[in-house]
Amino acid sequence: MQPGPHFLLTPHTLPHHAMTVTIPTRNGRSAPGRQPTALELIRRADATPEPSPAGASPPQAPSPGFSPEQVAALAAPLDRANVRQREQGRGKVNYLEGWQLIAEANRIFGFDGWQRQTIAVRCVAQAERLIGRDQKTGWGVTYTARVRVTVNAGRLPSLIREGTGAGHGIDTDLGQAHESAIKEAETDAMKRALMTFGNPFGLALYDKQQREVTGASGAPTSWGRPAARPATAPQPSVRPAAVQGHPAIPEPRSASQGGQTSAAPEPAQVPLSAETIQQLHSTLRSLPRPMLDSLTQGFRRRFQVPDSAVTIADRITLQCHHDWIEAFLVSQGAEHP
Numbered sequence: 001m002q003p004g005p006h007f008l009l010t011p012h013t014l015p016h017h018a019m020t021v022t023i024p025t026r027n028g029r030s031a032p033g034r035q036p037t038a039l040e041l042i043r044r045a046d047a048t049p050e051p052s053p054a055g056a057s058p059p060q061a062p063s064p065g066f067s068p069e070q071v072a073a074l075a076a077p078l079d080r081a082n083v084r085q086r087e088q089g090r091g092k093v094n095y096l097e098g099w100q101l102i103a104e105a106n107r108i109f110g111f112d113g114w115q116r117q118t119i120a121v122r123c124v125a126q127a128e129r130l131i132g133r134d135q136k137t138g139w140g141v142t143y144t145a146r147v148r149v150t151v152n153a154g155r156l157p158s159l160i161r162e163g164t165g166a167g168h169g170i171d172t173d174l175g176q177a178h179e180s181a182i183k184e185a186e187t188d189a190m191k192r193a194l195m196t197f198g199n200p201f202g203l204a205l206y207d208k209q210q211r212e213v214t215g216a217s218g219a220p221t222s223w224g225r226p227a228a229r230p231a232t233a234p235q236p237s238v239r240p241a242a243v244q245g246h247p248a249i250p251e252p253r254s255a256s257q258g259g260q261t262s263a264a265p266e267p268a269q270v271p272l273s274a275e276t277i278q279q280l281h282s283t284l285r286s287l288p289r290p291m292l293d294s295l296t297q298g299f300r301r302r303f304q305v306p307d308s309a310v311t312i313a314d315r316i317t318l319q320c321h322h323d324w325i326e327a328f329l330v331s332q333g334a335e336h337p
Helices: 038-047 068-075 098-109 174-197 274-285 289-303 319-332
Strands: 084-088 091-095 114-131 136-153 156-171
Touching (some): 068 289, 098 174, 114 156, 136 174, 156 174
Antiparallel strands (some): 114 136
């Protein structure tokens, strides 16, 4: 028995519209005169941005590269309390210790924001020699090293700097002489690589006049050691009422003239005039709160303002403070005095 027509469905018996397949074009739209498919509707929904709530500002993408605090720290002058001296030849040489540079890199770039890699080490000299006043027989060894420093720079590609250094080891034990020379060579190469990032890493020492080397103003330096207060130290006066949304900023007072100095103060240690301090205070009061908070945090870190201090305003007294604030505002694209 042959099945009835309703049991057999062939293309010839299907309605014409049942065989029609809608194919989306390359731009995701259906051909003219055809109904969009579910896939096309989904694509259209995904491509349509959702409207922002009324009054809401679009999200701001983080700025690429170093943060404003990092830029300000790199542009800051070198603290003279960190500078050491050693005898070399007929004179003295200024230098920074290796641990200080590592601590500065951790502070500015972050503990996970930079790395160093020794890419080459070579022994270039080894010879017997007499050592010390007793003229004991020992060894003199010299190594050269090349070190690569890689620093994360926000959303920009990592920055890579390299430096070459040398190290000398003198010891009665040959192995100890080699160890000392290798360590010194690696540290010296790291210093030369980090130096390219600015004054805090020793760049200021290459200037014979050391115009970007500054001392402390009586507050602890970046390494926690207090320095002598200059003879003419500006003091804050009466604190005015707080501006709405910002901490109270004290009115400045000109530096007292008590005490005599035998030499002119360094440019970075010159006290600011009352007018300049007032202009700085006015500028800071006009900053948006997020920018002011960022500046305050950076200033506290740079000049080691203790947590017990309610405001940084009474710490803005020297030219180095003015220069640091100016560098910060420039990095933010804000107006500065």
